[in-house]
Amino acid sequence: MTAAAATDFDLTRFLDEERERVDDALADAADLLAPGRLRDAVRYALQSPGKRLRPILLVAAYRAAGGAGPDDAALYRLATAVEVVHAYSLVHDDLPCMDDDDLRRGRPTVHRAFDAATAVAAGALMIPLATTLIEDAAAALELDASTRRALVRELCDGAGAAGMVGGQWLDLRAERSGPDVRELEAIHSRKTGALIAAAARMGGVAAGADEQRVRLLGVYGNKLGLAFQIADDLLDVTADAATLGKTAGRDLELGKSTYPALLGIAGARELALAEAHVAMRVLLKAELDTPPLLALARYAVERER
Numbered sequence: 001m002t003a004a005a006a007t008d009f010d011l012t013r014f015l016d017e018e019r020e021r022v023d024d025a026l027a028d029a030a031d032l033l034a035p036g037r038l039r040d041a042v043r044y045a046l047q048s049p050g051k052r053l054r055p056i057l058l059v060a061a062y063r064a065a066g067g068a069g070p071d072d073a074a075l076y077r078l079a080t081a082v083e084v085v086h087a088y089s090l091v092h093d094d095l096p097c098m099d100d101d102d103l104r105r106g107r108p109t110v111h112r113a114f115d116a117a118t119a120v121a122a123g124a125l126m127i128p129l130a131t132t133l134i135e136d137a138a139a140a141l142e143l144d145a146s147t148r149r150a151l152v153r154e155l156c157d158g159a160g161a162a163g164m165v166g167g168q169w170l171d172l173r174a175e176r177s178g179p180d181v182r183e184l185e186a187i188h189s190r191k192t193g194a195l196i197a198a199a200a201r202m203g204g205v206a207a208g209a210d211e212q213r214v215r216l217l218g219v220y221g222n223k224l225g226l227a228f229q230i231a232d233d234l235l236d237v238t239a240d241a242a243t244l245g246k247t248a249g250r251d252l253e254l255g256k257s258t259y260p261a262l263l264g265i266a267g268a269r270e271l272a273l274a275e276a277h278v279a280m281r282v283l284l285k286a287e288l289d290t291p292p293l294l295a296l297a298r299y300a301v302e303r304e305r
Contacts, residue, residue: 009291011299018056022083025055025076029084032132033125041114041122042129045087048105051303053228053296054086054199055079060292061203061217069206074140078151078206081133082199085159088126089195091119093168130155143206150205158198167191171256179257185226192232193225200224216286220293223279228300230272233258234265235305272301 030043058079062069069075094101094109095116102112111119131152138148157163167190174187200221204214237260259268279297283289 009295011295019052021076022052022055025080038122041118045091045110054082058199058203061200062207064288064290065204065207065209067207069141071140074137078137081130084126084130088123091123154198154202158195163194181262188229192229193222196225197221213286220279220282223275224300227272227275230259231301276301
């Protein structure tokens with residue numbers, strides 16, 4: 001398989017079908033919580049229409065690595081654990097004390113639809129919900145205890161201080177301080193890339209891939225995440241709010257350093273493509289160059305929202 005083969009893959013159909021499977025699993029996830037206002041807020045956050053890149057990536061990595069579990073529904077339940085953590089991060093990102101945004105994916109943000117205190121508590125509640133989903137799905141997939149622990153560890157590492165949360169903290173500290181390209185990459189390797197890498201690694205772990213393949217899936221995921229973030233920065237300055245489903249130009253308003261601001265639009269596009277090409281070369285090295293994984297690397301930089 002070559003990277004060029006990804007161009008023959010029907011990515012639109014693939015994404016539509018996979019999003020539907022993920023959305024079905026997400027619809028069930030909030031039912032694990034006790035009824036009440038917090039569950040309503042969690043359900044609202046999870047029902048927000050999204051790309052579902054992280055869970056789709058986990059499923060694609062699992063299949064590329066030879067996973068063939070006995071319960072296909074359980075695989076999507078496992079994948080939703082990553083999306084639940086991603087959704088919690090968006091709930092907290094939008095809070096008045098963070099990015100203070102009113103719009104997310106074309107709808108009022110959770111703190112606007114409910115209130116700030118409910119949004120904080122709902123976001124926190126989504127973290128143990130994600131680990132519950134992993135445990136339930138891993139049992140249904142007949143994974144042993146050490147594999148279950150590894151899956152939880154991968155998610156926590158990708159989401160924690162060395163990953164997404166740490167990257168968000170660095171991003172907040174860097175506002176108006178003017179980080180250079182190297183520093184910006186360090187921020188987004190953690191803020192965006194780490195959880196995407198965790199999704200790819202979790203797919204490999206669940207499939208029983210060897211340590212080298214799991215490692216390379218993580219490298220692929222991190223590079224895909226950087227390409228995705230650069231594309232996000234570009235869309236923030238080239239698309240309108242109706243297209244994005246969130247407030248356009250917000251990065252500039254908050255004084256954030258972005259790739260277009262540092263490199264120009266053309267330079268940022270060139271870097272995004274370069275990161276995507278590295279991701280595809282890593283797949284070739286790992287012999288995991290399946291059409292879905294290759295096409296996801298292209299999608300990261302070619303999407304329009």
